[in-house]
Amino acid sequence: MAIFQGLVGQTAGPLRRSWTESDAMLYALGVGAGQQDPMRELAWTTNNTEGVVQQVLPTFGIVLAQFGAFDEQLGDYDPALLLHGEQEIVVHRPVPVRGSISVLRTVTDVFDKGSGALVVSRWDAVDEESGKPLASTTSSVFVRGEGGFGGARGPSVSWEPPARPPDAEPRFTTAVDQALLYRLTGDHNPLHTDPVFAARGGFDRPILHGLCTYGITCRLLVNEFCGGDANLVRRMSGRFSAPVWPGEELVVSAWLTAPGEVAFRTANADGSVVLDRGAFGFARPSG
Structure with missing residues (x-):
């Protein structure tokens, strides 16, 4: 079996990753900042606007940690059969507009789901200048056809949104070329650009990166609950539940469940949930 429990505990790195203000912008x-109104969200899209200090969206930390440093596969399988399962990022301190990090990847779990294997990995990024943790991100991928090896199925988590109308419901229409732009951040999976590769995965055309939907959702939540201050974000998690096609509208239903805590789910315009079991944590603005 190409995916097996012996992966658990394997590490890669530490490897170094650097970025500039332009990479952050x-x-x-890539996640739609300024697309609806170029004069909004200038803190994320410019670095020389008078009276505006450049910030970095926290989900950029996932790109820095997971892409560009680790290219090896975890086993001998058809990458077209791999689906993104869940994603979480914990932000230990705001991501600076430029810098370097040291990243260590660890495979934390491999679960046997019968029809496939679920591989869970964590990336820990340390700021090289200060030596302090910057961000930790955990991702699970489901590899179809690689189950049945007799491993544990893993925990089962139930999740339901609050039984009341959302406190906020921001929406954003993705561009038809959203995947082509987003891939320039470092996620070059051909599932999102190559029709032949997408067909091998069972899709009639390339789909949008799940992490693009994730970043769009984060951006909308920062605007709704953090007053546009990305430095307030502490964590975000969610489960990918359906594909998004470039050009589709996304609607985020968000419920404030406690001070600094939001439950959310993201759906497309017809109501199909594409990002589920969402949790978003932030420090409340002062004053």
């Missing part, structure tokens, strides 16, 4: 553009 490109990421923001």
Whole structure:
């Protein structure tokens, strides 16, 4: 079996990753910042606007940690059969507009789901200048056809949104070329650009990156609950539940459940949930 429990505990790295102000701005553009109104969200899309200090969207930390440093696969399988399961990022301190990090990847779990294997990995990024943790991100991927090896199925988590109308419901229409732009941030998976590769995965055309939907959702939540201050974000998690096609509208239903805590789910315009079991944590603005 190509995916097996012996992966658990394996590490890679530490490896070094650096970025500039332009990389951070490109990421923001990739998740739609300024697309609806170029004069909004200038803290994420410019670095020379009078009276505006450049910030970095926290989900850029996922790109820095997971892409560009680790290219090896975890086993011998068809990458077209791999689906993104869940994603979480914990932000230990705001991501600076430029810098370098040291990243260590650890495979934390491999679960046997019968029809496939679920591989869970964590990336820990340390700021090289200060030596302090910057961000930790955890991702699970489901590899179809690689189950049945007799491993544990893993925990089962139930999740329901609050039984009341959302406190906020921001929406954003993705561009038809959203995937082509987002891939420039470092996620070059051909599932999102190559029709032949997408067909091998069972899709009639390339789909939008799940992490693009994730970043768009984060951006909308920062605007709704943090007053546009990305430095207030502490963590975000969610489960990918359906594909998004470039050009589709996304609607985020968000419920404030406690001070600094939001439950959310993201759906497309017809109501199909694409990002589920969402949790968003932030420090409340002062004053």
